Amino acid sequence: MKKVQITETVLRDANQSLMATRLPYSDYEDILSDMNRAGYYSIECWGGATFDSCLRYLNEDPWERLRNLRKHLPDNRLQMLLRGQNLLGYKHYHDDVVEKFIELSIKNGIDIIRIFDALNDFRNLGTALEATMKYATPKTIASGCISYTQSPVHTVKKYIQMCKELKRMGFQTICLKDMAGTMTPYEAEHLIKGIKDAVGDIPLILHTHCTTGMAYMTLTKAIESGIDVIDCATSCFSGGTSQPSTETMFYALQQYGIETGLDENIINKVNDYFKPIKQKYVDNGQINPKSLSTDAQALVYKVPGGMLSNMIANLTDMKSMDKFDDALKEIPKVRKDLGYPPLVTPLSQMVGNQAVTNVLVGERYKNISKEVKNYIKGEYGIAPASVSEELITKVIGKGGKPVDCRIEDRKRTGEEFETAREALGDLARSEEDIMSYICYPDQTIKFLKDRKAKEENEAVYTIEAIED
Numbered sequence: 203m204k205k206v207q208i209t210e211t212v213l214r215d216a217n218q219s220l221m222a223t224r225l226p227y228s229d230y231e232d233i234l235s236d237m238n239r240a241g242y243y244s245i246e247c248w249g250g251a252t253f254d255s256c257l258r259y260l261n262e263d264p265w266e267r268l269r270n271l272r273k274h275l276p277d278n279r280l281q282m283l284l285r286g287q288n289l290l291g292y293k294h295y296h297d298d299v300v301e302k303f304i305e306l307s308i309k310n311g312i313d314i315i316r317i318f319d320a321l322n323d324f325r326n327l328g329t330a331l332e333a334t335m336k337y338a339t340p341k342t343i344a345s346g347c348i349s350y351t352q353s354p355v356h357t358v359k360k361y362i363q364m365c366k367e368l369k370r371m372g373f374q375t376i377c378l379k380d381m382a383g384t385m386t387p388y389e390a391e392h393l394i395k396g397i398k399d400a401v402g403d404i405p406l407i408l409h410t411h412c413t414t415g416m417a418y419m420t421l422t423k424a425i426e427s428g429i430d431v432i433d434c435a436t437s438c439f440s441g442g443t444s445q446p447s448t449e450t451m452f453y454a455l456q457q458y459g460i461e462t463g464l465d466e467n468i469i470n471k472v473n474d475y476f477k478p479i480k481q482k483y484v485d486n487g488q489i490n491p492k493s494l495s496t497d498a499q500a501l502v503y504k505v506p507g508g509m510l511s512n513m514i515a516n517l518t519d520m521k522s523m524d525k526f527d528d529a530l531k532e533i534p535k536v537r538k539d540l541g542y543p544p545l546v547t548p549l550s551q552m553v554g555n556q557a558v559t560n561v562l563v564g565e566r567y568k569n570i571s572k573e574v575k576n577y578i579k580g581e582y583g584i585a586p587a588s589v590s591e592e593l594i595t596k597v598i599g600k601g602g603k604p605v606d607c608r609i610e611d612r613k614r615t616g617e618e619f620e621t622a623r624e625a626l627g628d629l630a631r632s633e634e635d636i637m638s639y640i641c642y643p644d645q646t647i648k649f650l651k652d653r654k655a656k657e658e659n660e661a662v663y664t665i666e667a668i669e670d
C-alpha cells in the first residue's frame with residue numbers, strides 16, 4: 203500500500219505562525235504521552251523561533267524543554283528547524299559553535315535536523331550537516347531543506363539541481379519549504395514529479411502554509427505526484443498562516459487508499475486537547491483572527507503576506523500610503539537587481555524596505571540600507587542570480603567582487619565560547635547555558651540571573667521551614 207506520512211507541527215511552526223511562538227511547555231505536557239503514540243512521521247517541536255521565545259518571553263530553558271519533550275515522546279522522532287550556519291538567528295557563527303550546537307541538540311533529544319539557508323547557498327549547510335553525521339544516533343536524520351520561491355531563475359530544472367546537490371552532500375531526506383504558501387498545485391506537480399524522476403530514492407517532504415488558500419490543493423497534487431511526507435498541524439491550530447489540518451489530510455488520504463500510519467482516535471484526541479488552549483489565546487488576543495483567515499494577496503503581488511503588511515505599516519507611518527502601488531511595482535525590480543533572493547526573513551524585509559526607500563526618495567538606490575549593502579558584499583551568501591552591475595559598482599566599486607560568504611570568518615577559534623564563559627561566570631552551569639548565551643546573550647543573562655535568584659529564594663524558604 204502506498205504510504206504518505208505526516209509531521210505534526212503544532213508545537214513549533216503552527217505555534218510560531220499563529221501565536222508568535224508563545225505556547226509554554228506547561229500547556230501541552232499532558233498530551234505528549236498521547237502524541238507519542240499517534241504515529242506521526244515526526245513531531246516538529248524545537249528550533250525556529252522556539253529557542254528565542256523560551257528565553258525572551260516564557261522564562262523557560264529551551265534545553266530543559268527539549269529534554270522534557272524527549273522524556274514524554276520516547277517513541278516519536280523529535281524534529282527541529284535550523285538555519286544552517288546561522289543556527290537559530292541571522293548571524294554567521296563559527297564552525298566550532300555550529301558543531302557544538304548540533305552535538306548538544308542531539309544529546310538533549312533531537313532526532314531530525316531540518317537544515318536550510320535563506321538564499322539556498324548550500325555552503326551554509328555543510329558544517330551543520332557534518333556535525334549531524336558526526337554525532338548521529340541510529341535515529342538521527344539530516345534533512346536538507348530548500349527555501350522555495352518563484353522567480354525567472356527558479357525553474358524546475360534549478361530545483362532539481364539543488365536536490366541533486368543536497369543528495370550528493372549526504373542529506374538523507376529533502377524538504378521543499380514553501381514558507382509563503384505561494385506554491386500552486388500545478389507547480390507542486392511539475393516540481394515533485396521532476397524531482398522524483400531525478401532523485402527518486404531520497405524521501406521528499408513538502409512544507410507549506412495555508413496563508414494564500416492554496417495549501418490543500420497543493421498537497422493533493424503533491425500526493426498524486428509522489429510526495430513522501432507532508433507537514434500538517436492538528437486542526438484547531440491549522441489554516442491561516444499555519445499548516446493544513448492533520449485530521450483532514452488523514453481522512454482525505456484514507457479515501458485515496460494511502461496509508462498514513464496515524465491512529466484516528468489519538469489524532470482526534472490531540473485536537474480535542476488543544477481546542478481550549480487555542481480558545482484561551484484567541485480570547486486574550488495572543489492569536490490574532492487575521493492570522494486565521496486566507497489572504498490571497500501574496501499570489502497577486504508575488505510577495506509573502508508578512509512582507510506586505512510590513513510595507514503597509516512603514517508607508518502608513520510615513521503618511522505615504524499614496525505611494526503603495528509604486529512601491530509594489532518597485533519590488534520585482536529590486537528583487538531582480540539583487541539576483542532574485544527568496545523572499546524569506548530577513549531578505550523579504552530588506553527587499554521591501556529598499557523598494558519603499560527607492561520610491562520615497564524618488565531616485566533608485568540613492569539610499570541603500572546597511573543590510574542591503576552587506577548582502578551585495580556577499581555577507582549573506584551567494585545570490586541565486588547575479589546582482590546588478592550598477593549596484594555592485596555603487597557598493598563595492600567598479601569591477602568589485604562580493605566576498606566569499608565569509609567562509610574565512612568561520613575558523614574554529616574558540617573565541618565565542620571564551621567570551622560567553624567569561625560573561626556568564628558562575629551563572630553558567632552547563633555547556634547548554636553557554637550555548638544559549640552565544641545565541642541570545644541578553645535574554646540568557648536575564649534568564650540565568652532569574653534562575654539563580656529563584657533558587658536562592660527557595661533555599662531561604664527551605665531553611666526557614668526547617669527552623670519552624
Ligand code: CO
Pocket residue numbers: 215381409410411
Ligand atoms: Co513554515
